Amino acid sequence: MPESVISIQHLSKSFGSFHAVKDVSFQVLQGDVFGFLGPNGAGKSTSMRCMLSLIKADSGDIRLFGLPIKDHREDILRRTGSIVEKPDFYKYLSAFRNLDIFARISGTNSSKKEIYAMLDFVGLNGREHDKVGGFSHGMKQRLGIAQTLLHNPDLIVLDEPTTGLDPQGIIDIRNLILRLKDEHQKTILLSSHDLSEIEMIANRMVIINKGKSMVEGSVKELMSTENLFIRLEVEPQEKAMIVLKNAFPEIQIQAKGENQLEFHLSRNQVPSISQLLNSHEIAIYSLESKRSLEDYFIKIVQQDAI
Ligand SMILES: Nc1ncnc2c1ncn2[C@@H]1O[C@H](COP(=O)(O)OP(=O)(O)OP(=O)(O)O)[C@@H](O)[C@H]1O
Incomplete structure (x- = not known):
């Protein structure tokens, strides 16, 4: 049985009197590309933000790599890369300079060679020294992924990574996710409101609706009864x-x-x-x-x- 990388049990979170997440539970296993699926407003981003301790959950048990997030935040985040909020870049600086600055600030101290390799991996070779302000949404998204990979995390969390992308941009991100799983043995959690998107890349998924988990399991098995x-x-x-x-x-x-x-x-x-x-x-x-x-x-x- 693969190791549990994320275990969420009965997560709940309110904003004032609005109960955004009522009862969300799911488990992501090592090596999964795990789809976190639900319509707009279902509570996906809120759950992910609680999971990464960007906001505080009201109740529920959140464990990553077997450790409770509330006691092991630093250790867990060192092993996790995420794009849950829109990545911010200096638009007047090049892709390379942006990653170089980020590497220094965040303490990963990646070498020039490592940064070039990362830009190459996400398909930005040839554009390393172009200003980010001129990048398409898809290129910025790929740069964001490069940024989250700099510290070589085991787990990658992506909130709706293909939203707003054109068809080629969607294919690029999809291929990138599959390469992260196949070539680098990363575990990936990605949210989406698009069932066909999840079907194409995820091996397991949970569906949430109105802040509650509805069903969890193998994508193939769930889809075959549909x-x-x-x-x-x-x-x-x-x-x-x-x-x-x-x-x-x-x-x-x-x-x-x-x-x-x-x-x-x-x-x-x-x-x-x-x-x-x-x-x-x-x-x-x-x-x-x-x-x-x-x-x-x-x-x-x-x-x-x-
Ligand atoms: N900071 C906040 N204050 C008040 N309400 C919030 C806040 N953040 C989210 N919500 C509400 O909680 C509900 C769930 O939002 P959330 O962003 O988690 O959904 P989602 O499944 O990620 O959907 P989307 O794909 O539209 O982002 C929504 O009704 C949203 O308006």
Whole structure:
């Protein structure tokens, strides 16, 4: 059994009368890329800030590397790199100078060679001496990751690292996270509101909603039971609706516009749709299937209520 790197039990935090985190528990094991998933406002950042002791939790047990954060803050933070608040840089200085200054202030005293190697690792080679003010959001994000890696932490905590990035920026960060896990054996906790993002890089995850943990486990196992949202463009629409209702009596189908149908279907039933409609001479112009975190939540919440 891999070592527990983060263990959070029954974490709770209020701001005045507002209970932002009510009951969050999860466990991150060594070598995990662990997805901390929840919609906006679910309490992810607040939980992460409590975990790193940037703010004080009201109650709950927080242990990193097996040690309670309240008694071992320094030791724990020495082994942890995080971007939970937006990283700040001197925009009139180069990427290299920014890291050099940070290394001196924070006491990592990294050599020039180490800083160049870090900039190379995050894909900023060739841009080392350019001013940070001219960097894209994605480049700043990668520079932020380089900064958190300077002290060679075992655990890396990233709060919504791909938010606001363009598609290439998202791919760059995703690849960087996977390399940190595969080539450097880091343990990574990252938050996101995007289920598909987590599915692509995390091996385990917890889903939180309204300040409470809903479900935790292997990403593959959790996703395999999931329903998909289907949007079909078909003709004739009414006939398609009847055929689908006969084949899947348990589903609720909504007719949209002239020839669109929308419904939810379990993943393993999706491949049979086109064959079914073709056999009734119904033309399919498009079939769109997507996962929706919200749909997934509703399913979990409904299961919870039974
Ligand atoms: N310092 C604060 N004072 C008052 N309310 C706060 C404070 N920080 C967070 N909140 C509230 O707590 C709730 C949870 O916020 P939090 O930032 O933890 O959510 P999140 O899951 O990270 O969502 P997002 O992705 O939108 O950041 C939100 O309703 C937020 O407005």
